Amino acid sequence: MPETDYLLENRKAEAAQRFAALSALFDPATLRQFDACGMAEGWRCWEVGAGGSALVRAIAGRVGHAGHVLATDIDASWTKEAASANVDIRIHDVALDPPPGEAFDLVHARLVLVHVPERERALRNMVSALKPGGWLVVEDADPALQPLSCIDVHGPEQELANRIRQGFRALLSSRGADLGFGRTLPRLFRQAGMAEIAAEAYFPITLPECAPLEVATIAMIRDDLLGHGIATAEEIERHLRNVRAGVLDLSQPPMISVRGRKPR
Numbered sequence: 001m002p003e004t005d006y007l008l009e010n011r012k013a014e015a016a017q018r019f020a021a022l023s024a025l026f027d028p029a030t031l032r033q034f035d036a037c038g039m040a041e042g043w044r045c046w047e048v049g050a051g052g053s054a055l056v057r058a059i060a061g062r063v064g065h066a067g068h069v070l071a072t073d074i075d076a077s078w079t080k081e082a083a084s085a086n087v088d089i090r091i092h093d094v095a096l097d098p099p100p101g102e103a104f105d106l107v108h109a110r111l112v113l114v115h116v117p118e119r120e121r122a123l124r125n126m127v128s129a130l131k132p133g134g135w136l137v138v139e140d141a142d143p144a145l146q147p148l149s150c151i152d153v154h155g156p157e158q159e160l161a162n163r164i165r166q167g168f169r170a171l172l173s174s175r176g177a178d179l180g181f182g183r184t185l186p187r188l189f190r191q192a193g194m195a196e197i198a199a200e201a202y203f204p205i206t207l208p209e210c211a212p213l214e215v216a217t218i219a220m221i222r223d224d225l226l227g228h229g230i231a232t233a234e235e236i237e238r239h240l241r242n243v244r245a246g247v248l249d250l251s252q253p254p255m256i257s258v259r260g261r262k263p264r
């Protein structure tokens, strides 16, 4: 995917805040997936499309100095803050570049494949980088299952929030994101020959961590919202005031987490 096509381009100053907000909201659920795989000291892990540094640090802490984390992204501007003795950061396109020549215990990508046009090739590359018996964990949202920002619509504040969220989804879709991709993952895992497949969804109805994510996302796409006539500057400011005032129960689409094991 050409970098310019990625709506939430990492170089934007607000990207660091958005990555921190994604981690605050989703890392606990992601770490539960790793626990289910039996992540342990000494594991070698590949974090694909890492974005920020928090999850990479958390993985590095779990695998310890006997283990190793390779964190890759097409733009590692924010990932590199996680560099340490057992973490390597690399610029790498999961679909277009050859997979790293290591045999990983675990390969993980969260909210990455939905943005990659050559998703199935990316998935094949991730599977090929696993050692026999290694675990693949892929997590992607499925906004088509639950597209609303506020699921309890009881006034103009929620209607505005939902209109802005709908516009954001349309922008993502127009740039190639597949908004119903999450649900396809179990099938894609099976087609890729994975074993012990398990899938579940994590669906925040409203959590304190949803508000910083909304603020950071709106900051990143503000110009696109204005440019496409999705909301006026006044409406965007009003929505941000509503978010900060805590009058909205902000939701997220279900995050579908799938894990599977490469046969031995």
Ligand SMILES: C[S@@+](CC[C@H](N)C(=O)[O-])C[C@H]1O[C@@H](n2cnc3c(N)ncnc32)[C@H](O)[C@@H]1O
Pocket: 001, 006, 008, 010, 019, 022, 023, 048, 049, 050, 051, 052, 072, 073, 074, 075, 092, 093, 094, 095, 096, 109, 110, 111, 112, 115, 116
């Ligand atoms: C929505 S962010 C998610 C970041 C992080 N995985 C998380 O969940 O917090 C998507 C990330 O995928 C990266 N990305 C997009 N296309 C990629 C590709 N083809 N190869 C590797 N990374 C890619 C972006 O640069 C960005 O950092």
